[in-house]
Every structure is written in C-alpha cells, then in structure tokens.
Amino acid sequence: MNFDGRKYVFVIIFTLVGILYASKLFYMQVVDDTWSLRAQQIAEKRREITPPRAVVFDRNGKKIVSNKTYYNLMMVQKNITELDTVAFAKLIGWTELEIRERFAQIVKGEGRYYNKHSGKTTSNYQSIRPYPFIKELTADEMVKIAPHLDNFPGFYKEVTSMRNYPYSNGANILGYLAEVNQREVDEDKFYKPGSRIGRSGIERFYEKEFRGTKGIKYIVTSAMNNVVGSFENGKYDTIALQADPIMLGIDIDLQAYGEKLLKNKRGCIVAIEPSTGEILALISSPNYDPNLLVGNRKIRENYPGLLANPDKPLFPRPLASEYMPGSTLKLLQSLIGLQEGVIDVNSGFPCNKSVVGCHNHPSASNVTDAVKMSCNPYYYAVTRKIIQQKKYKSSYKDSEYGLDRWAKYLNSFGLGKRLDTDITGLRSGVIPDSKYYDKWYGHHKWKFSTIRSISIGQGEVQLTPLQLANVAAIMANRGWYYTPHFVKKLNGDGPKEEYLVKHQTMVERRHFTPVIEGMRRVVYELGGTARRARVEGVEVCGKTGTVENYRGQLKLRNHSVFIAFAPMDNPKIALSVFIENAGGGGGTWAAPVASLMIEQYIYGEVKPSPKEQRILDAILLKKER
C-alpha cells in the first residue's frame, strides 16, 4: 500500500498550527492591550514624590515656617533575617515586648486596604512590601541608629520632611498638619493614606497653594518587589515641585510681642494695616507652641492635653469668639446717627442716669465729647432716634424699619456676617435685625425700649475681635476697608484678587471727622477714658469698651476692650484688644496693651517702662469674678 498521501495530513496540521499561533500572537500583541496593562501592573510601579510644603515668610521676610528633615525607620519583613531582638531593642531604645507589639500592629493595621465599593477594610499586608517601623525620627535620633542598621537586614531609613517653626508664635494663624482621613483620600487623588494635610489655620485654607506639585517616578520592580531601575531611563518621570514661598502680612516680632503681653491673660489682639487690610498680628491667648503639633508622634503626645485645657489654647479666639462690643459700638452709633441725619455734630443729650447707668461726667453737648466721655444716656438717645425715626405711626412698625436700617449700616462695616478672611474657623457675630427679634418676641411685639441695650453694645450685639479690628481699620480709613487677610504674596504675586476689592461703608467720609476727633480726645483729653493708650510721638485714636458679662445669673468680671488706630493722620496700624474678665474698664488693661502694640509696630521695639512691666506682670487668667 502507498501511504504517500498522508504527508498532506502533516503539512496541513503544521500549517494550520502556524497560522493559528500567528493569529493569536497578533491578537495578544497588537490588538488586545490587556496583557500590556498586565505587564505594567506586574513590573512597573509609579512612585510619587511629595515635595516639602511651601515655606512661609512674614512681612519683613523673616522665615516663620520652614521644613525639617525627619526619618522613618522602614522595614521589609521578607528581608529580615535572624533579627537579634535584644540588640535591636537596645538600639532603638524600646523593650522587646514593644517591638513585638509594633510588628503585630503593622501586620494588622499598616497595610489596611479600604474597598470603596464593599466598604470593607481588609489587611493588605505583604511581607515583601516596605512599612514604616518607626515614623518621624529626628536627625539626632537617626544618627544614633543609622550606623548600626547594617547589622539588621530588612531595616533601612527613609527621608521625609515635616514642618518646623523657628518662631514659636502664631500657632492659631498657621494651623497644623495631620494625616489625611479616608474621606480626604477618596476625594482627592493627591493624597494617599499617611499623607499630611492642613488641618487648621492658613495651612488648611491654602492647602492647594502649600502642597506643591508631586513628582512621579516610574520604576521597574522585580518579582521580589525590589527596585531594579528607572523605567526607560526616567523618560516619563516628573520632578516634584515645591510650591512658591508664601508671604504673610504678619509682623512676626509684633505677633511675638503681643503673645508676650497676653501671657497669663485670656484674650486677644488683632492688628491690621488699614491701607491694605493685611493682618499684622492676631494673638489668641492662651496660646501654644506650633512645634508641639508637628508630626504624628507629637500630635499624639500633645494634642489631648491642649484639647483638655480649660483655657482652650486650640480655640482661635480672634476669629471664633463672639463678644459683646460694649462702648466701642458707640463709634458706629454716632456715625449712623450722623449719616441718617437724626443727629448732627452739635446734638447734645443730657446724661440722664435714670434711663441707663453712667459714670460721673458732664453732659455731652456734641458728638465728639459724647465719644470722649462714652456717655451711656447720650447713646441711648441717639440709638432711639435711629431706631424710631417716626416714619410710621405704629412704634412697632417704626422700630422694625429703623432696626433694619441700623443693621444694614452695621453689615456694611463687616459686622453680622462672616468676613472673607483667608482662614478657616471664622464666625459671623450677631447684628440683630427685625427678623431676629420677631423670632424672640413675635412680629410687631417689640420696639426700641424692648431692645435698648443694643445702644451701648450690650445685649444681642456680638462680634469677633477680628471684626472689631476691622472697624478700627474703617475708622482709620474714614469709611472703607479691604477684607482683612493674612497672605500678602501668593505664587510671587499679590494676595488673592478678592482682597484688592475696596469695600465702602454706608457712612460718608465727612461724618468720620468728629467721631475720630472724639477718639483722639479719649486718649489725650482730660475726661477721656484711655489716657493709658498714649504712645510717645504718635497720635493715637481709640475707644474703650467695658463689657459686662454673666454666666447664667452670675456676674463675672468685666471684659476690657479697646480699639485704636495710629497715627491719627496717615494711619499705619488699627487694632482691637480684648482682655477677658480683666476687671476695670477698657482703659485699665486693654488700652495700655494697645499702646504697647502700637509702639512696637511703629518703632520696632518697646522701651521698658512701668506701663509695660505692669502688663507683663499681670496674671488675669484665673480670676473670673
């Protein structure tokens, strides 16, 4: 038999297999990109490099926030061979038990993987991956450990950077950084578990401007997850870019001096440059050293104590504490009265103590003197004229109309609404309007006599020290303001555009003249309430406030309040000072503090004086009653 025909069986099989293989190869290599992606997944890793955050300068170019190098002690379990626990414990200064616990903790917790879809958190720990064994070691600590690390295979150091504050001031302005939470990781791809994010202050407000641009390095990894080299010689790599330095309007020396003055006192100082709206200093007391909240280790160590402190050092009082303005509001009552035409410069009202209490002084026969003497009955009368303008027959309806006009005026001074200052944690204060009282008393159930305490800045009116400092700046500017802000230069440019918009109040410039003259007399004339506010060689204008306050029915010591600007012509600084439960009037404590701040800012230093010593020595922290 001849079987030669069978050769075709072979030829056909061989050819078919060849064609089949070539087709499959064509599909796998050219058509389908599944396997290319899989290859990337297997061998290429994206390593993100986070640049150090932007450094911060004060208005005079002094570096107030910088970055410091820290180290993480990393471990890769797979590479650890015969760990001498005793020697290792001695090296890092732990106990053997602590080391074992830390291992267990890493295995259980560090590699946590949160599945967005199932909402389950599972451990993703892999023995070939690096994990930080100890985070945030300082250079000093690392110097002791590093030379001996060769004896402990599987452990190595990794460089990281954290915040450093050369001046221990301005914690409430600067804020602090903390590790991101899961929600933040989900919302913004920039963050990975363990990344740091601005948690308060300007670090939070300007997070995007602070964090810079991440660098991405593509690396080739081996099956053991070791780095073999860069991918295509780094062709696709990008460099991590630190954000441009940020310049604040803060004068760090003024800030530091203010914090020194308020030591052992509860209160705040806010100083603004009236011509620009830049915040020169913002002091909240008691305060804390920002270096206390750098890195997880320190946050864990110090945060609970700060949080539990009854004097609330973490609470940014100048932004979030709402005080009654007391007599400082009389400045605005005068201005509104003049603008509304219900009084004129020479209007006089008798100091009738039967209406509202007052101290002993002659009756004011004009607005200027009324400001100087801070006459309560005078402002009772003025405010009644503002609120009840006799436009309607019904005194209820009349009060409604008048109060709303009054509230609108105050709103134009940045009161009763949140300022757009570049920081988080701001509160709006309260300027009551008709709706506000309608809620309390009912529609047309109240009139001026019901709400009269607002006339002297008591009762429902509340504002923050920042807002009051802004009022001082408006006085200095005679009727306008820029929204107070911290950042003077962003990305080498000016501040955010919104801070270059001039806000005009509803009061004309001409009405400021008599009121400001009154403020000058407060400081310089016999019968003025704040002669302690004088500064040599500078004409200071100011207004005291003495705020009565209660806790429940219990009357506490008065808050001492003062607002001022100086010099009178061409003002350089406007400020508000609150000293809580200081006792005495605004002139006793707040006025001298303001004068020292002005002196510091104008002259760059303060000559030692009994006035300064008295403030530095005063301990007003524990006295509430």
Add this chain to the structure above:
Amino acid sequence: MRKNQSVIGNFDWPLFVAYILLLIMGIGTVYSVAFNSEHPNIFDFSQKYGKQIMWLGISLLLGLMVFLIDSDIYRKFAVPIYLFVLSLLIIVLFMPPVNGARAWLGLGSMGVQPAEFAKIGTAILLAKFLSTAKIKQQSRRTVLAANGIILLPMILILLQPDAGTFVVFTAFLFVLYREGISYDPLILPILNAMPIKGLHFKQTWIGTHFIPILFVVIVLSVTTLLFSGSIISLGFIGVEFDGYWGVFFFLFVICAAGYFFMRMIFSRRDRNRALTISVIAFVLSVTLTSVVNYGFQKLAGHQKERIELVLGLREDPNGDDYNRNRAMAAVGSGGLVGKGYRKAIVSSVRTNHVPESETDFIFCPFAEEWGFIGSLILVILYLFVILRIVMIAERQKAIFNRVYAYAFAMILFYHFAINIGMNIEFAPVIGIPLPFFSYGGSSMMSFSMMMFILLKLDSQRNDVLN
C-alpha cells in the same frame, strides 16, 4: 572526487541556513536575557551566554563528526545506539535529583540530560525497524514492536520524572501513522470477539487512522475542559456566552470548513461523501465534547481541582498560572515592534517576573523585545524548518531516511507547538526547551546532532536504496 561533489551538491543549504539563523537568534536572546553588566563579553564562559556559545561550538563539532562519518553506521548500529541511550536512562535514575527530577548525568553545570539523546536513539531504531524490508504492516508483532520501541524510553523518562519529554515522545506515534502502521491487529480481535452474529471486520477506519483520531479526541477534550467552564466574551460586539457553546460553534465552523475544503479537492463523484464525512465528524465530536464536559462536571471536587490545576484553569499564584500569567504579560506587552533588543522588562532575568526566562520561557523575552514582527518571523522560520524537513523526508528513496526525517520533524513540531503554545494559552505549561533557542547544552547538542544526521542522510540520499 565525484562523490565529494555530490555530497556538497546534495547538501540542503536552505535548511542549514534556517538552522544557523535560529541559532543566532537564540544566542542573541540568551545574551539579552541573562546579560550581566559585570561580564559584558558574550564569550565570557562564566555567564550563560558564554556557556551557550561553548555548547554551540561542541554541537557544531559533533555535527562535523557526524558529517565525516558514513551514514551507514546508523543503520548498522541502530540497536547498540538505542541500547546505549536506554542504559543512560537507567543510570540516570540512580543520580541525585536536581529540582526533584533525576534527569541529569554528570556534575554541576556540565551535566547532560540523557532524555534529550534518547530521542536520537529512538528515532534511529524506529527508522531501522520500519525500513526492514519485509515487515508485515498488519501484523500484531509489528505494531507491538514499533510501539514498544517508543514506549520503553517513555517509561524510563516518566520515572525521572520528566513529564515534558514524556509527552514529546508521543510525537513518534505520528511517524507510525505516516508509515501506514495500522492498529487493526490490536483492535480487530476485540471487535470480532464480540458475540454478534455475522459481524466480522477485516479493516476498521479507527484502526487505520488510530493515531490522528486519538489526538483529535485528546485535543478536543482538553479544549472542551479549557473553555466550557468559562464565559466567552466578545468585547467588540458586546456578546457573552457560555464556554461550551463556544466549543460547539468552533466545531461547527471546523466541520463546515472541512466540508467545503473536501468539495474542492474531491472529484464530482465523491462530493456526497464529503457531506457525510463532515456530518459524521461533527456529530462525533459534539458527542465527545458533551460527554467530556458532562463527565467533568460530575467529577468529585478534588479530582476536578486537580485537572483544573494541570490545565491552568485554577488561579494558583505559586503554580502554573503564575508562570503563564506573567509569560503572557511579557509576550503581550511586546506590541507590534517590541520594546527593543535587551529592553525586556517583565521577562528580563533582573526583574525575574517570568521564571526560567532563559530556558523554557525564552520565547517571552524574544517576543517582548521583538514584538509581533519578531514573533511572526520566528513562527515562520520554525514552520519553514519543519516543512522543509517533511519535504526532505518525502524525497528520500530510503525508508530509513524518511522515517528518521519524519521523526525529527515531529519532535521539532512538538517542541515548537508546546513551548510557544504555553506562552499564548494554546498549550499546558510543560517544561520543554525551544529547540536551538533555549539555554542548555543537552537540547542544543541533541537537536544539532539530529539536524546534522538528517543533513548527512539527505546528502547521501542517492547512494542508498533501502
């Protein structure tokens, strides 16, 4: 003088050139994969590429010897050669195991694998046996002896154990088919012993085409198992269907294509037979795959698991699937033109994502670096070599030469199909080298010797008659 001329004149240059091309591509790939920047010289014998060149030198030397010796000795000494390789296969069983298999003879890196050389011995004895003038092709003795020659080394190899080479030896069965060995002498007695009156077969279709049918059955069964459990998704037309229907559809297409092919080549008279054959083939194959599929689903859990593991259906990161998954990633990431010479990422030895990338998985770095263009050239080159050997086989006057050539072609085809197939999901992961390509002395020497024996036999094809 005349004889010498005829030797040179009958030398098959195309096959030799293709062989040299494969060798060069192979050495280049080994150099790329195993490159050690501290020893950049390709002739550095401390490195795998240096050693591979050394093996190549030895192989060419052996080839030269083969060419100088008269090809008659293979006929004369077929039995001693066969017994020699068998004894080597026995001796190796007493050697210390390397990686769990007693496959290595000799020490350290200079060891050889007798199983590789057993192919030569088996091919020669098979050629000798089938060319012996008056073998009765239908005798039971012939069938048993021919299968015995193949089976004996297979058993010894399985004892090592070396499953890869074991499978490769089944290639010789196709040679029996080409030579017309029918399995009827084994099948007929069983059929005729059945107590059905009037039933007496003289010849069966199954017995005649036993080997191809057996392999079609095996291939269909494996294909069924591979696909029936999965969901086939045709992304580009957005259709998803159960894996078994894919097999069904595939069989239908094959049978329909076969029908039209047969209509083309058959004479007008036989056209009706084409339809019958196609329908029968379709019904039989559908029955077979259904039975396999049903049987598989009915298997006990652990048995099923085992089969799935062998076929690479079960994800086992440390098992076969790991290798294949990474191998496919390496091949697939090559793209159209590849990543460039010595730029393999997944399959480079440095990253070590693909294990054995310089030996069994050497197709990975090649395909990753040269892309589809390179892969296609390699496939074509191999097909050329294999088909050229078939061509050479068919021009031999001597049966001995033809059998030997077919044996060599089939062995090459097996290695080619399985080795490349396991990178592209067309074959199970079986550790066998890619001839002339993979790093390793034994396979290099044995394949080269087979090549040179063939070239020598072919060059003397006019000198011998039987």
